[in-house]
Amino acid sequence: MSIHLYNSLTRKKEKLVPLQEGKIKMYVCGPTVYNNIHIGNARPAIVFDMVRRYLEYRGYDVFFVSNFTDVDDKIIKAARELKEEVPKVAERFIHAYFQDTEALGVKKADLHPRVTETMPDIIQFIEALIQKGYAYEAEGDVYFSTKSFKEYGKLSSQSIHELLSGARVEIGEKKQDPLDFALWKQAKEGEISWDSPWGKGRPGWHIECSAMVKKYLGDTIDIHAGGQDLAFPHHENEIAQSEALNGQEMAKYWMHNGYIQINNEKMSKSLGNFVLVKDIIKKHRPEVVRFFMLQAHYRSPLNFNEELLESAKNGLERIQSTTDNLKHRLAHSADLGGEKEEWAEKVKEHKADFIKEMDDDFNSANGISVLFDLVKEANKYLQEQQSSKEVLQFFIHTIRDIGAVLDIPIETEEEIMDAEIETLIQERIEARKNRNFSRADEIRDMLKEKGIILEDTPQGTRWKREQ
RNA sequence: GGCGGCAUAGCCAAGUGGUAAGGCACGGGUCUGCAAAACCCUUAUCCCCCGGUUCGAAUCCGGGUGCCGCCUCCA
Structure with a gap:
């Protein structure tokens, strides 16, 4: 039995074969920290946390890196509006990010590198690209020459030709070609900047991930993940930069999560349907939000509203109350024996089913339905007149085990009654x-x-x- | 215009060749002093539509329709 996952690059499910036996190097594109995260930002955080936990559960030693984009146009704009310094704004929203994601059960990455702390590596990366002829300087900016990288477009199956004819591609004044993208941007008057061989400026958006992956994980990694929208241009550009420089594949597997929609529409400021995590978790327990997200497959689009959250809450309570009932029975009744083997067998089967479902492209939706089936079996067992402590414990243990992999709390807190x-x-x-x-x-x-x-x-x- | 995704019961959501998981909600029953929780039964002759391939398709192929997204540093 082995894990299979859908690879966006090949558009197929593939068997997971790590570069190094037993180890997984994984990189997830993190947020640009210019505001509080919304429910859409929460999805990659939650689903790739689930992926990571499951890989660990299956015995892999996972090295997980996720970045913070802590300097860019949007942060500069936000800083101007808030009349604050860029680093202070970034710091504040990094803190907010951790607060929100922690509530949602997201484990911290092994490393959370920031652009501002990776500057020498980024600059080196760009210099090397220029040396190799893949990038050029133009009046203080540096651009990547897309036509120099022959595989450009392979991830998003875009052809350079079609992109060129696309109505939305604008020709930047300094670019040699409309599809070229910035590696380094010259600082405007009064903007935050760093010294570089091309004068004061800051990195373009895509280069940070390429530089960080190379620095912390190496030239080729196992899994590179992010939101569906990042496939083009962000990931496409990362591939171009990294593979042009390193001469080898950047990542073996690319994973992209589907979008959260509000009433079947994208969240957007103009539609006024932004749902912030910090607001929603004031009204609903954060674990309900996590449970809700994991009840859908990570690649499917997922509609979000409060009624749906409410029914997820009822479902989660079903699992919790069963676990509580099992614990109560265990504490308050003698070991009466009864049939054991048959029940233990059922529990084992469900555990195996859970692994089978999760092995198939991290299908947490099916994983949870196996959990519900197990809960049903447990409830049936609780209807028996005779119960054995051993079997009760086996049920509790297994439900807890599955709950821990998904990080959904499957029992309510023990409380002292007054x-x-x-x-x-x-x-x-x-x-x-x-x-x-x-x-x-x-x-x-x-x-x-x-x-x-x-x-x-x-x-x-x-x-x-x-x- | 190019690229991609989705369409399954009242709602949510799995299922990618073998005859429709699971959850929520609804109804009937059992248990209970009554409840709650739970269990049992019921709930899609059928998977957007039309063709085709096949012994057999929600699943594959062709053609439509509808919705969503990317091609704007938006997860």
Whole structure:
């Protein structure tokens, strides 16, 4: 059994064969830090975090790098509007990025290099490209000559000819060719800048990733990932730069996540349908957002709205309440034995199914449906009169295991109940014993208003907090 | 104009040749003092439309229709 993944470069599912046995070098294009991230930015963060966790789960030693673009036109513009220095703006939104993604269960990368900290490498990279004849200086700017790289367009299957005839390509004044793109941009008056052989300026957008990949991961890496929209021109340009310089393939596998849409439209400022992560997680638990995203395959377009989040929440609660029920049963009933082998076998099968689904291009949607199937089996087991601690534990362990791979919390937090609530619950137990059901119901309603839900089970009354 | 994606039940969403997963919502039943949770049953004769290939297609091919995106440093 091995992992297969869809490679955007070949447009086929391919078997994952790492460059180095047991190791995966992975790079994900990170954000330009000029504002708070929106729900669309959250998708690559979440899905590639899932990919990373799954690879680790399958025993790979994953080295994961994701950059921050901390200087560029948009940040300069934002800084001007905020009347702040560029580094301060970048710093603030890097902090915000970590806050938002951490809430969404995204693990930090092994390295988060920044453009401003990679300047010497970027400059070296550009110099080398010029030396090799793939780039040229033009009045303080440096451009990559696309026609010098014969495979230009291979990722996005664009032909240079067609691109040239495209109506939207504009001819920059200093460019030799309309398809050439900037490696280095001369600083305008008063702009933040760095010294270079071509005068003061800053890097173009694409060069940073090429330089960082080379510096931290090497000339060829296993997986290069990012949003679908980055395929062209960003990734195409990265390939051109890196492969022109290194003379070898930049990445074996390219992965691109699908778009989040709002009512089947792209999010955009002009449509006013921007949903910021920090706003949505005020209203909905962040793990619900993560669970929602993982319920779709990462390459599919995914529609987003609050009702959909609400139904994801109900689904997640189903998993959580089953796990809580298993734990309650384990804690409050004796080991009664009963049939073991048959149930243990079912649990094992589900675990194997989960791996099978995830091995197939990280199909977390199917992975989660296997989890739901497992939950159903667990619930059936809980209906049995006799239960064995061993089997209960096996269920809990396996559900936790799968939950951990996807990083979705599959149990609610253990909470200390306060004295007042405890007294009320005790009083209700007494009332029920005495068949004083009106008092019992009264107490249940009272607690419900405080967000405490009571459930009477054969193993006693249990409570949980409303989510 | 070029490139690409999507179209499956009320909603969301898997499935890429063997006869429609899963979730949410809805209805009926069981359990319960009543609930809650859970379980069982029911819910797409059919996968945008029209042709074709095949013993057999949601799945492959051809042609349409609709929606979305990239070709603007937008994930």
